[in-house]
Structure formats: structure tokens, C-alpha cells
Amino acid sequence: MIVVMRVGATEKEIAGVVQRIEDTGLKAHLSQGAERTIIGVVGQIFPELQDMLEILPGVEDVIRVSKPYKLASREFHPIDTIINVGGVSIGGKEVVVMAGPCAIESEEQVIETARAVKSAGATILRGGAYKPSTSPYSFRGLGRVGLELLAKAREATGLPIVTEVMAPEDVELVAEYADILQIGARNMQNFNLLVEVGKTTKPVMLKRGLSATIQEWLLAAEYILAQGNNQLMLCERGIRTFETYTRNTFDVSSIPIIEKVSHLPIIADPSHGTGKWYLVTPMALAAVAAGADGIMVEVHPNPDSALKDGAQSLTFDNFRRLMAQLQPIAEAVGRRLAAPQEKCLR
């Protein structure tokens, strides 16, 4: 950490800052420039220190040098994390495709979709049993019944399942059914929930919050890792910007950034990332070209009668076309699509 003193800061002010640093058991290292003094802080920095120093007389600015996360960082963990989900590897050479309906609506819907996406090459089934909803008057999912339908679809197709868990008290139940526990964007900083999934041994997929910086996202990951669960992957799903044409701005650049600063696998969700079905295919291709370890897309037998997010769902035909284009893109960046398994290993 570096403390930048104001131009013209007095000797007394400088001494005050040094004193405060040494009071906390750290060392201060002075550097006298032409215009101003800079004080380096050496030792184990704690998060509150920046605030404490910023407020002292004569201080212009306090700059954090080391990253506030460690377990999620590639600097301290250079080797890629590879996660095994029911026999499917995530984070290795192969690109995984997670597909399925936004919300689980009926047995027929989920099984028909599971079969269709598997036959097109998807390796994991997605589907929501618990749905966050901006309006209290919207459909909020089938709950436990939805989980049971997902399990039936896994039974029928061999596809592992990823589904969202929204509350700490639901973690145990959802973990019984799911192969990957998804933390939604709105819950990225629901710290109790992060701690709870961190205590399980299930793979977790942490979506980026609508207004989360990459650093905050990795700090949220750190919450889960700090509990001992290192079966963690991240998922880019768009950020909030001034642009209103799309529901969110799908931040493709976060994919190579995560790859650079972290060892965790990175999945891309162009369905939520754009909110419009006709943008899903080009953005899925873009994500894989940029290095994503997998994509997650919404597929529905009848998007125009979907109870949730029909406008961003692909039909079976459109999904097949996407898969056909995805394979050569994956190969162009030295990877290949993972093939679906016969049976999910649990």
C-alpha cells in the first residue's frame, strides 16, 4: 500500500502517518520526491487500512498495490483449475456447452429439451427451479418440483445439471439434486449464500453481478474459496451500462482478463448477456473465440410461450445451427467441444 502525501504536507503530518502505520504492526518506507513525499507500507495489509490512512491530515491519496484477493488469483495459484462435473471436465482443453430452458415448466418441456440439446451436442443441462424475478407478480419457479424434474431429465439423458440456488437455507436441498450450484448475478454479494455454498463440496458457478467490477467478482469468489470449496467456476453474463438496446452489455473482454488474473474456469452466458435470441449465436461464437471454457445458453421448445425469458431463448433448430458453427470456432483457437456422456457420474 502506498500513501501519497499532499504537496506541502508538514513534517508533523508525515510523522503522524508513519506512526499510524507502525501502530498497526506494519513498516513505513519513506520516499521524498521533488514535489511530495510518498510512504510505502510494508507487511500484511488488512482491508480496513486504506480507510484508516486516507483520513489522516496531509494525506492526498492511498493506493492499494497488492490485489485484495489471493485464493482466486493466478499470481498465487498459477495452474488452471479443472473441475470434474459428473464426468465432464471444465477448464481444460475442451469447451463445454450448457443448455436448457430458463425456467423448468413441466416434465415434458424439460425432458424434450434435454434430449434435443444432447442430440445437438450439449454436455450439461441447465434449468431454473428457483427464479429471481424483478417483479413480485412474475413467475418464480416450481421450486422442489422443478429440481425433481431436472433429476428425471438427467436420468433420461445422462447430462449433469446446473441450477440456481437463491437462499442459504436452500443450499442443502438444491445440492442434493444439482451437479453445479449456480449463484445468480443478483446474489453475487449475498455473502451468507456465498459462505453456505463454500461449505459444500459441490462445484459452484458464480455469475458476475450486474454492476460488479472484475475485482469485486473475484472477491466474491474468494468468499467461496476461503470456505474450502475450490470447485469454482465463474460466469460472465453482462453488465449494466448506459446502452439500452440490449438488456445488459455482454462484457466479452472479461473472458481473457479472468484467464489472465485467475486460475478459475470462465463460462459465458450470452442469453442473459444480451437478452435477445438473435444475438445469442454471434455472442456465443465471440465468447469461445475469446477463450471461454464453456457457454451457457437458453433453449426452449416454444420460446414464444415460455413462462420466463422467451425472448432470449433459442429454438431447437437455432441451437443446432449454433453448435454447428461453434465447433470450427473452438478448433480455430486450439480447442474442441466436449462430447456429451452416456451417463452422469454421481
Next chain:
Amino acid sequence: MIVVMRVGATEKEIAGVVQRIEDTGLKAHLSQGAERTIIGVVGQIFPELQDMLEILPGVEDVIRVSKPYKLASREFHPIDTIINVGGVSIGGKEVVVMAGPCAIESEEQVIETARAVKSAGATILRGGAYKPSTSPYSFRGLGRVGLELLAKAREATGLPIVTEVMAPEDVELVAEYADILQIGARNMQNFNLLVEVGKTTKPVMLKRGLSATIQEWLLAAEYILAQGNNQLMLCERGIRTFETYTRNTFDVSSIPIIEKVSHLPIIADPSHGTGKWYLVTPMALAAVAAGADGIMVEVHPNPDSALKDGAQSLTFDNFRRLMAQLQPIAEAVGRRLAAPQEKCLR
């Protein structure tokens, strides 16, 4: 709801949209323009309809005309909501001041601060027992012990207390101690938590999420109101923008907007809204000038040794100076500061 058809949409496409609308029990009302056809949807709109129609062939855009919230809206509830908090009225002619430390640290700290802010004119004591924290390595509050210390401070000063509840399972406990249940910005869309506080009869203060539009904020309010709890006030605390000088951009304009579109009282939190103590006073004055029903500010005996957010806390002296300036501002807009009570009525 209005469906805008594409230029050159066919008769068949138009008929398809009309059919889909009538299938859901609503009425379609065609309007043929020079360039394109527009279809009005008449009847009780449900949230999923927009998605369903957007995806139909020939549709260019679907525009929602009525607001998606009702209970929070002034259109359907023209009279100001006034909330009684232990004898203090919020939302009426008087401006309330909530003040206290960011986090409760010790009995001495909270009682000393409660006395100081009361003697300067504050009417409600704020203080965090449960603290959200971006980093897993930061202080996260004293929990139940913090609640007990807050209760002691109320006992000692007569000030009602406002404190944050972060998880649905904590609502019962926090409601035993608190006079106002605060929902933090990161939890604005923690829908389980909203439902839980909606089931209580305690006054609730709902902070605006970092990237929440005013409409989303009111929809979150609607979750609470829909459960039957109408003792609800809102709190502006800054939004996330590209500007990095301040922690957030304190959106003062949301104050008169809320006043226009909703009947709920609106409080302003310039401490979190700016993140810098020297901006708190001017922004508190600005908020009251813009029509806020109250302000919430952080005050600490020794900001430079605070365990949390010292950089945005006022000293006792600075808080007294703020109060001295606030009174004439309140009068300039036809209001006055509420006076502290001798005893909190519970």
C-alpha cells in the same frame, strides 16, 4: 402495452400477434399508420407478456405503457405515507436525521456516539451489527452483541434505532431490537429477504441497489408492500457510474423523482453516497434542499481508528456543524428538523 410491427410486416404476421394476445384473454386494438401497424393491448397485463410478444414474427418492439408497480405508485396511492418510528414521524413536514457509527464496535463507542448525536439534534440512531463486506477478510460486525449494544444506547438516549438485516433467517432476531429494519444496497434484490421483512409489521428502510434503476427500486419496494407491510421508506445511497473520484455517484435527483412517482418517504445517505467525509456535509444539505424526508450520516468518535468506513464518517464536531447548517436549509424549503425525543415509544 403496445406492439410496434416492423415496416412491411405481413397481414399474416399481424394476425398472428392479434391471435397470441387474444389467446391470453386480452384484447388487441389495431392502429394502421402510414409506415407501420401498431397494436395496443387492452386488459390486465402480466409481466411475461412483453417477452412473449417480442419474439413473434414481424414484431419490431413491444413497449410497456403502464408502470409495473402499483402499491408503491403515487398514481394509485396519491397521499404521502407517514411512518411512526417509536414516536418519530417520517415522511411528514419534519426532516429526520439518523446518525451513528457505521459498525458497532463497543458499548463505549456506541453510547458515546448516541449521546453526541442526540445532543446535536439527531432523532434516530444508526449502527451496524451485521455488516456486508466486499472482502471475506474484512470485519463483518458483532452480530447479536451489536444489537444488544444498540438497545442499550436506545435505553440511554431515547433514540429509536435503525440497523441492517442481511438474511431472511435473521429477520426475527433483528426485529426484536430494531425500530427500523434496513435492507442494504447489495440486498435490494434479495427477494427472499424482501418477502421476509414484508411479513413483519416493523418499519423498513429499503436502500437503492448500486445499479438499480428507479423502476427496479420501486419493484423491490413492491415486494415488501405486497406482503402487507406498508411501513416502508426508501433510501438513496449512490449509484455506480464511470466516475472514480467518489465511491458512488450520489443521485440527488432520485429524491424529487421518488416524491413525484411514489408516496413513500425518501431518506438520503450521503456517507455511502460519496465515500468521503468532506463531501458528506454539502451533499446532506443538497439532499434536504432537494426535498429529502431525512438524512442518514455516519458519525464516529475517532474516524481514523474506525473498524469500518472511517473515511466517510464525520467527527462529533463536524456533525454539529452539519446540523447547524441543516436547519436553515430545511426552513428554506418550508420544513424543519425533527427534535429528538426523551424516550423511544415501543
Next chain:
Amino acid sequence: MIVVMRVGATEKEIAGVVQRIEDTGLKAHLSQGAERTIIGVVGQIFPELQDMLEILPGVEDVIRVSKPYKLASREFHPIDTIINVGGVSIGGKEVVVMAGPCAIESEEQVIETARAVKSAGATILRGGAYKPSTSPYSFRGLGRVGLELLAKAREATGLPIVTEVMAPEDVELVAEYADILQIGARNMQNFNLLVEVGKTTKPVMLKRGLSATIQEWLLAAEYILAQGNNQLMLCERGIRTFETYTRNTFDVSSIPIIEKVSHLPIIADPSHGTGKWYLVTPMALAAVAAGADGIMVEVHPNPDSALKDGAQSLTFDNFRRLMAQLQPIAEAVGRRLAAPQEKCLR
């Protein structure tokens, strides 16, 4: 245009709005809903109308239905625009690569770079003679001398050149040398400059402004098209968001959006879009996978001694590696890279 009346708007208020619409020579078309009245405006809408109606008593909202741009719109011009730049086609089946230094520094630098990028497969040479600069103390380009050096590089390699013009009074001079006139992001709404390049017959590349919505970008394009110059291509170069890891957030999704709503070719600039050289290659691949008609990247013989934007420039080696990956990506989406020409046709 649709006027949404308030719930409870009076007959008189409704009549007032109808009157105002008819006063301007347009027709009003009433639609009485359960809760409120909606008034459609039929006829040739002018931009000021929205403002005029919004302010009338009883009006809740005024919604624009038709797009405010026409010449740039695919609805009114369904066929792709293909631009011929010195023999190179932009907007057709082939993907063009524009490469070169951010700023022109010396004859040696520009010619060495032009040869290197041509031998790696680039089809157009980029380079700045006039450079916008946030600080008055930064290098602002060689001006006319830079243009002459660019012309020498074209002579030496046959590559057409694209270079920025920053002021209306420079258009004539820059047009003498350039094959494409580039309008920079900061000048996207420099309306005098737009009009000036619109009066020439030179191909123009219009960069998206830092905080421009797609609609505003197309309105800026409309300024140029309205002057009669239809040799226009657009260039995505990142937008300003809250994320600070990258200089801008490179909005890849604007590429398929532009393709959908406009007939103009779309180029992607991942160098400015990210600000970091190690993100340029993945984001260039992503842009082509998403459907870009071309990319523009900064290449410099010695990025660490570049006078401008070295941190986002590729070395010759990195550029060659990018080109090797780009070809299969282009093929995966049914296109191919354009081959460099022997001679620029002027």
C-alpha cells in the same frame, strides 16, 4: 409517436393534446384503455414533437415508435453497403484488416510497419497524423508531415491508408492523402465535422463515441449520409462503463446489432476497445466471430518506445500470430480474410 395520458387525465387534457397534435398538421388517434387513454400520432414526425407533447397537462409519457434515423437504417435500405477503398472491398464477404502505428513518428517507423503488416496479410494501413489527446502536454501528432509519410508508405506497399481528421478546416487536406477519413470517438458528435466529411466523396469511418448509444451513433451516421456521402462504415471502439480494468468496455454485441439495424459495414478496433495489448488478439478474434466486416489494430516496431498508446500496440510477431488465428475464425463464420493488393487504386 404515442402519447400516454396519466391515469385520471381529464377530457379537457386529452382534447388539449389532440389539438396540439392537429395544430402541427398531424393526426391523433385515440385509444381508451381500462386505466388510461393512449393517443397515437400519425404522420411525418419531427424531432421536436416529443418535447412539445411531454410538457402538456395530463401527459404521462411520450414514446417514439419509429427510429429517428432513416438513411442509416436497414428497414429503409435492406441491402448491405459495400465500399471500395482503393480496390479493397469493405462490407462484402471478405474481412479486412487495418493495421499500423497509433501515431506516425518517422519515415522509418511507418514504412517498416507498413511492410511488416502487409507481409502478415493486412489490407489497409492505419496511422495517426493528427492525434486527439486528453492532456495538453501530450504528443499531438506530426500533422501534414505525418500525412506525407503515410503517402510514402502507401507508395511503398500499395496499402490504402486510413487516418483521422479532427477539424472541419482540415478535411480538404486530409482527404488529399487519405483513402478513408476516420472520425474519432471524441468527435462523433462534432456536427460541423460530420457535415464537412459528408460533403466529400471519400470513404469515411465513423467511430462510436465513448458514451454513445447505438441510436446516437446511427444519428451521427445520418448527418454524414444526409450530405450525400454514402461511402460510410462504422467502427466500434469501446464504451465507457464502471469497469476500470480495461480503458473502455469493448462492446462486441454492437457488431451483430449494427448488422441487424443498419446496412453499413462495421469495423472493430480492439486496441482502443481494451487499451491492453494482451487483450487485442482475443478480442479481435471475438469481433470477427461476431460478424465484424473488418478489424483495426495498432502495430508498432517497438511498442515500449511508442510516442502514443504503446501499451495497446502489438509487436510484429504478435500481429503475425493474430493473423494466423484470424483466418480460421473468418472461415468458421463463412468468410475469408481479404488479401493485400499490389497497388492502391486511386
Next chain:
Amino acid sequence: MIVVMRVGATEKEIAGVVQRIEDTGLKAHLSQGAERTIIGVVGQIFPELQDMLEILPGVEDVIRVSKPYKLASREFHPIDTIINVGGVSIGGKEVVVMAGPCAIESEEQVIETARAVKSAGATILRGGAYKPSTSPYSFRGLGRVGLELLAKAREATGLPIVTEVMAPEDVELVAEYADILQIGARNMQNFNLLVEVGKTTKPVMLKRGLSATIQEWLLAAEYILAQGNNQLMLCERGIRTFETYTRNTFDVSSIPIIEKVSHLPIIADPSHGTGKWYLVTPMALAAVAAGADGIMVEVHPNPDSALKDGAQSLTFDNFRRLMAQLQPIAEAVGRRLAAPQEKCLR
């Protein structure tokens, strides 16, 4: 400037950075931490240095410590700048009110408005002769004729005039008529225009760009100051955020920030800052409470027939009401409203 080396950077990489720094004539100052090495750069930093160092092997980050602007900075110029505009002082104890129509439409309109705003207490007349317009099909102002009408209104009322100049080639003409040259938000980084007004001796008002950070705004100010014109004031007019209820988010907090970091006067424009007339009064009061040296508001005899921005214009009555509330607010923060003069001193 501080160079943060990567954890595990080699001796050779560190030496390479030191060498590069010393090659530019500056000094390097090493600081070995537990985890990593930090290198301070001592001497006269130039803007390109950051880029040059960021790209060197082993470098994690380069942090700028000193501000990139000097002439605009309070650190180097502690005393408030006070500007004399035709006899009116801006930046001193008095708060000035600039009022008038968005666009000049006719002699009657401008003179009637000038008289009305003067009689309500305004000290400066605003009005646009050259109007930036997002659409090429909108009204773009009367040009020179508008300037002449403004001059007539000054003659008739004694109010000095502020009006926008949009192009370098118009500076001379506009300066003949105007008492303050306004640079609009879209032109904040039109560097040629900044240089041109910097060469005059006229007071200049520089509006903040829609997506400009405070630092970029002050760097734009530095362009003008660097040319020798120090008669400069700034104007906050709202920034672009995700919120769509208002046209922009009026950043009131920039007012006390500018006061802290700069000596230049700061004006607030709540008309453009909000885009809605009913928000203008509360936000004008907020701005003065937060410390603004003046406000600029749009007033029109008939807002609903205004050629430009009627929806954000006050009627004469509303303006009088605003002035009545503004006086006590100014007094509450220890200031008073400037009184209009009989005659403009030119």
C-alpha cells in the same frame, strides 16, 4: 509515478525497468517488499511515460501519483479564481443566476424572456444561437442572427450574455457578441476549439462532457488555461449513467469536489442535468446548497411551443418561484444572490 512489479519478477526485469526510467532522464527509487518490488519514478513525469512502462516485462501496474493537470489545480493555485463578466463577479461570495431560452427563436421571445428573468433576479442572460443537435433533422439555431438578437436583449436589459460556440472558426464572431463563451458538453474534448477559446481574453464556461471524469474535465480546462486564458469557469450538466428516468444523472457531488481540487468557479445547469422541468427547481436548490457559484436554467415564455428542449424549460412563473426559494438557500450556506445590474460593462 510508481511501477508495481509482478510477484516473482526477475532481477533482469527490474533492471530493465530502472534502465528505461533512467534513459528518459528520470530517477528510479527501488522499494523491496515482502512479496514484490515497487519502483518510484522521481522527476518531471511526461504523459507518455505510463504507457511506456506498463508494457515492460515483469510490470504488473503503473500508478500515476501526481495529478496530470497543474494550472487548474488548487494544489498549485490555492486562491479562488474570481471572474468579472461585464461587472458581475463569478466565483466570489455571491451566487449568480444565468437564465434564458435554450435556443434563440425571435426578437420578441428573447427580449420578453430577458426582461422576465431580470425582473425575477437573474444576473446573466443565456441563449443559444448555435445549437448542437443529435439528429440532423432538428433545429440547429439561428446563428449570427441569434447573436444579434442576444445583443439587443443585453442592450434592453443590461444583462451580460452567455452563449455557446461550437467551432473554432466561429470563435471570433461569437466573441464579438458574447460576454461568456460557452463550450458545450459534446465539445469538451474538441481540442482545437479549446485551444481557440484559450487564445481569446473572453471569460469561458466549460461544460462537463457526458462521460467525462472529473480528471478529464480538468484536463480539458488545462487546455484553455495553457493558452493563457484564465477567465475560466466550469459547468456541471449531468453525466451519462444507466438510469433512464432522467436524460442524464446530474452529479451534484462534482460541485464540492471541484471546489476542493480546483480554484475555478463552478456553475450548475439543472435543466440539461435532468431534462425535466419539474426537477429543475429542486436540483437548482440542491446545487446551491452544495456550494455552486451559480446556476444556469432554461426559461421560455411558452415551453410547450419551444423549438428546443421545451420539456426542461421553466415558465416565467416557475422561475420566479425558484428565485424566491433560492435566496434563503444561498443565505443558509453563507452566501447571497447577486443582484442584476443596470448596464453591462463591456
